[in-house]
Amino acid sequence: MAEHTARHCCLGWDFSTQQVKVVAVDAELNVFYEESVHFDRDLPEFRTQGGVHVHEDGLTVTSPVLMWVQALDVILEKMKASGFDFSQVLALSGAGQQHGSVYWKAGASQLLTSLTPDLLLCEQLQACFSISDSPVWMDSSTAVQCRQLEAAVGGAQALSSLTGSRAYERFTGNQIAKIYQENPGAYSSTERISLVSSFAASLFLGSYSPIDHSDGSGMNLLQIQDKVWSQACLGACAPGLEEKLGWPVPSCSVVGTVSSYFVQRYGFPAGCKVVAFTGDNPASLAGMRLEEGDIAVSLGTSDTLFLWLQEPTPALEGHIFCNPVDPEHYMALLCFKNGSLMREKIRDESASCSWSKFSEALRSTETGNDGNLGFYFDVMEITPEITGRHRFNAENHEVSAFPWDVEIRALIEGQFMAKKIHAEALGYRVMPKTKILATGGASHNRDILQVLADVFGAPVYVIDTANSACVGSAYRAFHGLAAGTDMPFSEVVRLAPNPRLAATPTQGASQVYEALLQRYAVLEQRVLTRARRPPE
Numbered sequence: 001m002a003e004h005t006a007r008h009c010c011l012g013w014d015f016s017t018q019q020v021k022v023v024a025v026d027a028e029l030n031v032f033y034e035e036s037v038h039f040d041r042d043l044p045e046f047r048t049q050g051g052v053h054v055h056e057d058g059l060t061v062t063s064p065v066l067m068w069v070q071a072l073d074v075i076l077e078k079m080k081a082s083g084f085d086f087s088q089v090l091a092l093s094g095a096g097q098q099h100g101s102v103y104w105k106a107g108a109s110q111l112l113t114s115l116t117p118d119l120l121l122c123e124q125l126q127a128c129f130s131i132s133d134s135p136v137w138m139d140s141s142t143a144v145q146c147r148q149l150e151a152a153v154g155g156a157q158a159l160s161s162l163t164g165s166r167a168y169e170r171f172t173g174n175q176i177a178k179i180y181q182e183n184p185g186a187y188s189s190t191e192r193i194s195l196v197s198s199f200a201a202s203l204f205l206g207s208y209s210p211i212d213h214s215d216g217s218g219m220n221l222l223q224i225q226d227k228v229w230s231q232a233c234l235g236a237c238a239p240g241l242e243e244k245l246g247w248p249v250p251s252c253s254v255v256g257t258v259s260s261y262f263v264q265r266y267g268f269p270a271g272c273k274v275v276a277f278t279g280d281n282p283a284s285l286a287g288m289r290l291e292e293g294d295i296a297v298s299l300g301t302s303d304t305l306f307l308w309l310q311e312p313t314p315a316l317e318g319h320i321f322c323n324p325v326d327p328e329h330y331m332a333l334l335c336f337k338n339g340s341l342m343r344e345k346i347r348d349e350s351a352s353c354s355w356s357k358f359s360e361a362l363r364s365t366e367t368g369n370d371g372n373l374g375f376y377f378d379v380m381e382i383t384p385e386i387t388g389r390h391r392f393n394a395e396n397h398e399v400s401a402f403p404w405d406v407e408i409r410a411l412i413e414g415q416f417m418a419k420k421i422h423a424e425a426l427g428y429r430v431m432p433k434t435k436i437l438a439t440g441g442a443s444h445n446r447d448i449l450q451v452l453a454d455v456f457g458a459p460v461y462v463i464d465t466a467n468s469a470c471v472g473s474a475y476r477a478f479h480g481l482a483a484g485t486d487m488p489f490s491e492v493v494r495l496a497p498n499p500r501l502a503a504t505p506t507q508g509a510s511q512v513y514e515a516l517l518q519r520y521a522v523l524e525q526r527v528l529t530r531a532r533r534p535p536e
């Protein structure tokens with residue numbers, strides 16, 4: 001058993017799509033411990049693929065809520081077995097995949113406050129949920145509810161101006177509306193609705209944690225400027241919703257201390273603070289210490305791109321969230337559903353399931369792929385709403401297949417060109433001092449990062465761990481320790497290790513992509529128009 005020497009620290013958790021992860025960060029802001037539990041691999045009894053169940057309609061996507069509870073048990077037991085010294089944990093915070101929702105059954109609060117340290121959490125919380133399969137961000141089954149919500153508040157732009165986004169199918173308000181409409185019994189027996197983030201915080205607190213402003217911005221329910229629930233949106237989604245959601249709080253709030261369960265079973269100090277959990281993308285913004293002008297690209301299960309914003313400019317594409325570390329500011333986010341799982345599919349089909357062969361294809365093909373480009377959306381994309389695979393040769397003729405290595409480059413170049421085009425549509429421009437900060441599982445792959453640098457024409461940096469959501473959560477926990485002193489987050493993380501340079505643009509690449517980006521945008525419109533045309 002590896003013994004860990006006593007070291008004051010904060011823990012940062014991430015309840016993401018495919019796994020639960022944790023890091024411990026010491027007072028010098030060094031990560032000295034990392035652990036994870038992978039749902040498909042470590043909890044096979046739940047039979048998830050990529051952490052989720054895709055239902056028969058192909059639109060509904062859920063995860064078993066008890067799988068998340070059990071994953072927390074497993075990871076805590078692993079930490080204990082490795083000799084992790086919980087008595088040194090001063091504070092903790094965490095992140096969750098965004099938009100997913102958890103439905104606590106009437107009476108669950110009572111159970112949560114009276115947990116016995118002799119049993120695992122999953123043994124005690126079995127009967128706590130009115131919905132056992134939680135809708136997650138990959139769900140796209142709420143088109144009807146989205147149209148109803150937009151109609152109720154005066155249209156898509158009106159909803160976006162109010163909540164930061166037009167109605168999106170994965171956004172929690174629309175998910176709740178669907179549950180209310182299709183399963184009113186379960187809705188009425190629900191005493192509390194949490195996001196994945198506030199659900200995880202509730203487990204640590206032994207009582208319901210409030211939803212924080214930043215993750216709360218991904219619900220189509222929060223007025224992002226006033227930071228209160230919109231009565232019009234609540235009313236359009238379901239009755240009695242405000243009471244079930246509780247009051248939203250600033251993201252840097254200390255929401256309590258860990259419950260006696262964690263003190264007695266694992267040896268946490270009784271005063272260990274819990275800082276409000278937030279969304280995984282907001283937590284990554286904190287972990288990468290994003291500054292204005294920088295651009296963050298997260299290559300996790302989803303691909304996301306996000307920016308720090310002073311002023312919100314809600315539009316019909318993209319999302320504006322409250323900023324997780326500065327209550328006066330905002331962040332902009334674009335989400336792409338066909339991220340790592342799409343790359344894995346092409347890796348399996350074209351590179352014999354090997355990332356090193358996948359990388360070899362990126363190294364052996366030309367920047368710009370000799371004019372070949374492609375769109376790879378096996379599931380309905382969010383930005384833009386396209387599905388299917390569409391390949392075009394240098395003459396803009398649609399072709400049915402590419403050689404294996406051209407296919408791989410077309411996928412990666414296409415994914416990054418889409419990000420650049422849609423970020424520019426939000427008003428973002430690459431400046432001479434722009435840094436791209438990359439994170440998420442695929443940021444381990446230097447050849448993928450090289451294409452990112454080339455397409456954006458900017459250097460790409462990484463932090464020491466690809467788990468920036470965990471690191472950001474631990475930093476936010478340190479910020480929570482300074483609560484009441486008005487110390488800005490930037491001051492708390494001033495001495496954190498700087499991001500490392502991982503890739504710089506290849507000479508001549510920007511000229512190649514200048515032309516290719518224009519073609520990509522035109523072809524994207526062509527595919528989109530074709531997809532929207534009613535069948536003849």
Ligand SMILES: Nc1ncnc2c1ncn2[C@@H]1O[C@H](COP(=O)(O)OP(=O)(O)O)[C@@H](O)[C@H]1O
Pocket residue numbers: 016017018019299300301302340341343344355439440441442443444445448
């Ligand atoms: N060397 C690699 N090259 C490309 N992708 C990788 C590599 N290693 C891991 N990944 C991708 O990372 C993904 C997981 O990323 P991660 O950020 O941990 O996801 P999440 O936080 O959503 O659970 C995997 O699905 C895998 O496709």
Ligand SMILES: O=C(CO)[C@@H](O)[C@H](O)COP(=O)(O)O
Pocket residue numbers: 016017018096097098099137170218279280281300301302303304333335
């Ligand atoms: O829907 C979004 C953001 O709007 C996703 O980014 C989820 O937050 C899932 O995150 P990962 O598990 O892919 O990191």
